[in-house]
Amino acid sequence: MEISADELQNVLNNVLKKHQDLKTKGFALESCRSMIALMDTDGSGKINLDEFRHLWNKIKSWQTIFRHYDTDQSGTINSYEMRNAVKDAGFHLNNQLYDIITMRYADRNMNIQFDSFICCFVRLEGMFRAFHAFDKDGDGIIKLNVLEWLQLTMYA
Ligand SMILES: O=C(O)/C(S)=C/c1c[nH]c2cc(Br)ccc12
Numbered sequence: 001m002e003i004s005a006d007e008l009q010n011v012l013n014n015v016l017k018k019h020q021d022l023k024t025k026g027f028a029l030e031s032c033r034s035m036i037a038l039m040d041t042d043g044s045g046k047i048n049l050d051e052f053r054h055l056w057n058k059i060k061s062w063q064t065i066f067r068h069y070d071t072d073q074s075g076t077i078n079s080y081e082m083r084n085a086v087k088d089a090g091f092h093l094n095n096q097l098y099d100i101i102t103m104r105y106a107d108r109n110m111n112i113q114f115d116s117f118i119c120c121f122v123r124l125e126g127m128f129r130a131f132h133a134f135d136k137d138g139d140g141i142i143k144l145n146v147l148e149w150l151q152l153t154m155y156a
């Protein structure tokens with residue numbers, strides 16, 4: 001039994017209906033396609049139950065972090081809180097990457113909404129996992145030709 005992007009969208013948006021405090025318009029199909037791509041470890045184009053369970057548990061832990069920082073329950077967190085949320089989730093980035101995340105995921109008020117927050121974390125998780133899969137000797141350096149690079153970055 002495998003889950004497609006539109007099925008994942010239905011599942012996640014039905015869950016969101018039970019969490020009105022997250023004040024989100026829901027996950028766009030494109031965001032769910034990205035989640036599938038980043039969690040689709042066997043390249044099937046869908047996620048199986050193990051891959052879904054991994055995604056689900058990650059979203060569950062990440063929404064706890066989001067709620068921790070969304071102290072006024074506005075349904076958004078600001079770019080400064082996002083830095084701490086990223087660190088709390090165990091992602092070690094640099095200032096340039098924090099700025100890139102704000103540029104890519106924040107709204108016009110420089111705040112990050114829940115669905116964007118989750119999409120950002122899914123992408124961070126997926127890209128770190130993909131890098132470590134290539135980094136066979138664990139030296140923090142990988143060597144990719146352009147097609148390998150495109151395979152990694154286009155299906156994300
Ligand atoms: O509020 C809670 O205790 C839980 S278990 C929340 C969630 C657990 N999984 C989630 C997925 C989405 Br999408 C949104 C909220 C949650």
Ligand SMILES: [Ca+2]
Nearest residue numbers: 040044046047
């Ligand atoms: Ca799969």
